Amino acid sequence: MTTIRFLLVAAAAALLGCQTSSSTRSSAAVEPLRVGVTPNAPPIIFEKGGEVVGLEADLARAMAGELGRPVKFVSRDWDQLIPSLQRGEIDIIMSGMSITPARALRVSFAAPYMEIGQIAMFRNEDARRYFDALLVLSTHDRVAVEAGTTADLFLQQVMYKAQRVPCASVRKAVEALAARKVGLVLCDAPTAFWLAAEYEGRGVTVLPQLLTRESLAWAVRREDPSLLEAANKMLAAWKQDGRLKTLLQRWIPNYDQLQKALSQ
Numbered sequence: 001m002t003t004i005r006f007l008l009v010a011a012a013a014a015l016l017g018c019q020t021s022s023s024t025r026s027s028a029a030v031e032p033l034r035v036g037v038t039p040n041a042p043p044i045i046f047e048k049g050g051e052v053v054g055l056e057a058d059l060a061r062a063m064a065g066e067l068g069r070p071v072k073f074v075s076r077d078w079d080q081l082i083p084s085l086q087r088g089e090i091d092i093i094m095s096g097m098s099i100t101p102a103r104a105l106r107v108s109f110a111a112p113y114m115e116i117g118q119i120a121m122f123r124n125e126d127a128r129r130y131f132d133a134l135l136v137l138s139t140h141d142r143v144a145v146e147a148g149t150t151a152d153l154f155l156q157q158v159m160y161k162a163q164r165v166p167c168a169s170v171r172k173a174v175e176a177l178a179a180r181k182v183g184l185v186l187c188d189a190p191t192a193f194w195l196a197a198e199y200e201g202r203g204v205t206v207l208p209q210l211l212t213r214e215s216l217a218w219a220v221r222r223e224d225p226s227l228l229e230a231a232n233k234m235l236a237a238w239k240q241d242g243r244l245k246t247l248l249q250r251w252i253p254n255y256d257q258l259q260k261a262l263s264q
Contacts, residue, residue: 032072033064036081036090039073040146040169041187042194043251044096044216055251056094059113062243063094066234077168079148082106085221092227093219096188098150107219110231113244115262117210118151119192121177121185124203130184133209141183144173151186154212159186170195178202186211190252210261 037056039047045056052073064071074090081093085107098116099109120136122129130136140161145152147166155164165182167173173185174195185192189210196206220228238244248255 030069032070033060033067033092034072034074034090035060035064036074036076036084036093037095038078038081039075039095040171041096041191043190044188045094055247056096058247058251060092060094062238063092063231063234067230078146082219085219088221091220091224092231096191096216097219098214099217100150100153103219106222108222108225108228109217109219110228111235112215112217113235114216114248116189116214116216116258117262118154118186118212118214119189119210120207121174121187121192121196121204122183122207123177123180124205126183127205130207133207133211136184136207136211139184142181143184143186144176144182145186146170146173149187150212150214151188155186174199174204178204188214189258193252193254208257208261213262 037045037052037060039045039052039054041054043054045052045054047053052075057073060073061071074084076084076090078095081090081095081097082103084090085093093107097103099112103109120130120133130139137159138161139159141163142165143155143159143162144165144167145155146169152164152166155162162184165173165176167176170185170187170191173182173187176182177185178199187195192206196204218231220231235244252258
């Protein structure tokens with residue numbers, strides 16, 4: 001009886017060991033969703049307390065959860081996001097990227113999740129100089145932009161009279177504005193309103209007139225149609241059940257105002 005009992009216990013232990021080993025291998029086989037970000041554009045994507053947060057961060061975590069994969073944020077300089085995607089170092093770009101014809105030749109964009117536009121930031125003392133978008137567009141002043149963004153492209157193609165001042169981030173551009181090193185900053189509207197509130201004490205404000213209309217979307221490799229399809233299905237569901245709008249209104253306090261401006 002003792003021998004039989006011993007054999008049964010041993011067999012059970014072996015079976016449990018196999019199950020545990022199988023479970024461990026299965027868990028280890030789940031690859032993280034590697035999300036490429038440039039976390040310097042609040043409230044879309046930024047760092048706080050050593051953690052990546054913002055609208056895109058919440059969307060990335062939700063996507064990874066529905067895919068049954070852990071999320072891994074991979075920080076890159078803005079101009080290295082698409083090259084990193086093409087090299088297979090990341091699976092998807094979720095970093096407030098606007099759809100442009102040039103980018104669409106290199107990546108596959110999911111359906112847009114938000115419409116935005118570029119707006120101008122300036123100092124309160126210059127309000128009489130920049131009370132209208134036409135005055136911004138015709139300026140000869142020094143204008144700071146984050147290099148490689150659609151704001152940078154717009155500045156070079158449309159505001160050709162201005163003196164371009166490329167910066168490593170929007171925050172550095174706003175720092176230059178507050179320090180009177182430049183006269184204007186161009187950037188995405190959500191980030192402009194966020195930073196204007198942060199730098200209000202240093203006399204920074206915004207002109208609430210959209211200079212462009214753009215669509216933000218996620219980007220995947222052209223060779224990864226399955227992830228593109230999954231992202232589009234999730235986005236469609238989030239739009240329908242209201243989860244997307246809840247996140248947009250949570251992170252962008254003036255979201256409804258922005259959408260009203262876009263509809264005009």
